[in-house]
Amino acid sequence: MGVSEVSGDLGQLWYGELRGQLRRTKVPLTGLTDRATLFCLEELARDVDMKMRFRVDRVVEQGGRIRHEVAGQPRLVTGLHDLGTDESFGNAMASVVRRIDFSSSRDVRIQRRTGPFHNASERVLVAWVIA
Amino acid sequence: MRVTIVMAALAVLATAAFAQDSPSADNGKVVFDKWCTPCHGAVAPPEMPFGGDGLPGTSALGVKYRGELPAVLEERTDLAPEFIETVVRGGLFGMPITRKTEVSESELEDVIAYLTRNNN
Amino acid sequence: MALPPNVSEEVFASALSEFAQAVGDEWVFSSDEDVALYRDSYSIYWDEPEERVASAAVAPANVEEVQQIVRVANRYGIPIYPISTGRNLTYGGAAPTLSGSVVVDLKRMNRVLEVDEDRHFALVEPGVSYFDLYNYIQERGLNVMLDVPDPGWGSPIGNSLDHGVGYTMSPYRDHFGSHCGMEFVTAEGEVVRTGNGAMPGSESWQDYRYGVGPMIDGLLAQSNFGIVTKMGFWLMPMPETFLTGTVTVPRYGDFDALVKEVSYLEDSFLTGMPSFGSPAARGGIGRQAPTQLAELMQDGWPSVERLEDFVSAQGRPAWSVELRFYGPEEVVRASWEAAKRRFGDRVAGASFEDGDFWRLPLPADELATNPRKAVLGVPALEIFATMARNPQTNEAPLEGHADLFAFLPRKAEAVHDAARMMSETYSEFGTPPAHHPFSTPINFYSRAFIVAAIVPTWRDAAKNAQSRALYSRLIDRCAENGWIVYRTNPAFQDQLVSKLSFNNNALLRFEEKLKDGIDPKGIISPGRYGIWPASMRSGRA
Missing domain, CATH: 3.30.70 (Alpha-Beta Plaits)
Known part of the structure; x- marks a missing residue:
């Protein structure tokens, strides 16, 4: 399992590291990012024929309440509501990846679930699987 | 199973620091027509030379999305502003970098407003 | 931040501040993010130490600002690299020949100064693109046709200064050859006009290009002797009609006769740009579609006998040429008839097929779906379909x-x-x-x-x-x-120029003497097409 932190140029991570690796061997990508970063990554991933399989948008509502918007196989959502951003996140997402049925046909609706990209949604974090 | 995990706390791609007025989708269409349509427009000769199916950008996106998303950029409803900016300023495959003396920062904001006008 | 060679950070900062005084702060680009926009998108050294990169860019709006930039650069010894639209892709794009140069981005100098539809010329600034010039002509309904290279975003000035070419009649396809008169700024900041432009009050700058004395215009192309700020171009009057016809000849050995006859017609100005093809080899041997041709070549280059057999087996003619005629209907039809007669007299088995016939100019809506824009002098970017992602290159499109x-x-x-x-x-x-x-x-x-x-x-x-x-x-x-x-x-210019070695590279040595006299500090485009200033010449063989 490789872990990468994006703090600057996503293009560097993609072109410098991920694209080459994924062209050689396809492995599922999973992560926790904001929506815009995810959109960029999703576009880039199409170049190695990988697409969004599953995503949970963690929306912070007025008053700090967290709401989850899930796209993908609903049975995978179990256990994701208390995602941390530390090791427990990795473990939880790895468990999701193990449970995804990659042989099933891709659900195009998941790919169309992207924005909105307005200022208020900058605080939205998305947990996702691209494969 | 091997998995690669990507963590990003924040998108750090440039924001519209210099935009003083609010972006104009109407002007964005004018800029788009001048700078983007020759490759990303919807109207193309029926048989492009060398077998392309549509204008170069539209044809390429058609291959990329396989009908799952529109190949014509103006029909998209999901484009992230940061992605548009990254591609315009960084180029992508055969599409080269576009400089600020060609499309200024405020014109790019306008193009972004135009392409995201129908976003959900 | 990258620095010009042998220039300290302090000196560079002073130069940038003087550039800003000349053009305004907004038009000096020195942040890493902005300078990166001047990378060559197609660099064959992308991200390697040898990639040619700028240290900064400065974008003047007029010739006076260009003069000021050159004077500042001269005073501080800063190498500068002018670009017109910066779209010379595959030949360096917007990036300089020498890393650390300051790019002088002329894109803002984008005025079409004149288009004369009676004397058939245009006078433009370097930032004008073929699209811009075409739109100017369309908006005014002027009765002239452009000759364009494939990508329409290029500059007529930049393209002709790198000896670019187009698609219509021979006098216009050679873009430098069809220029008439130019204005340039020397390394010392002086403005020079060539041809009849050297005479104040002359009304024939774009009509007679020799003026009196040596014609020095050629020194400004593929070189570094000045910054061109205006240039005139001869244009073809809009032809009444466009007609094409295709000639085919049956045998492999007929190519010789086909070529000779096409040359006769071209040099007599009876046809526009001929387009050769090979029906027998239809499809060629592209990377993705090996055909019988690949088999034919398996054991090395085939003999003429084998090639003739191959042609017979295909049941298609060995060669074709499409001829393109511009002019009044009576003339183009007669030209095509004359061409058929001449080919028929010279190649046994030649056959002929009529092609397109259009009255010009075509209306805009018809042009949008017309695949032959370039031969009609209409700028486009459709050529990029050749490199765009397609089903075969889906996972690794050309970059x-x-x-x-x-x-x-x-x-x-x-x-x-x-x-x-x-x-x-x-x-x-x-x-x-x-x-x-x-x-x-x-x-x-x-x-x-x-x-x-x-x-x-x-x-x-x-x-x-x-x-x-x-x-x-x-x-x-x-x-x-x-x-x-x-x-x-730029990555190959020294190598290429080294091949011009007649009499111990006498041509390059002559150019170097000119460089030393005209631009002694060597500030303009050092190294462009192998011409280096004296201080950087030591490495040359």
């Missing part, structure tokens, strides 16, 4: 290319020899050859044939190293055969 166009004499034998050399050189590098015994030349420049190699470039160092090795070998091989590569990327 750029370095073009190598070898100029050959208009002889069948030279075309076959060049195709064979290209094919064998590609094979030597383990690259599937794109050339074969039925490869046909391109006739951009009417007096010579071009055999072209399109070498891919990538944002990947290992793959670029392979592309560079192939490209460099092709330059060598062309020179061994006496074929000149007419234009190249």
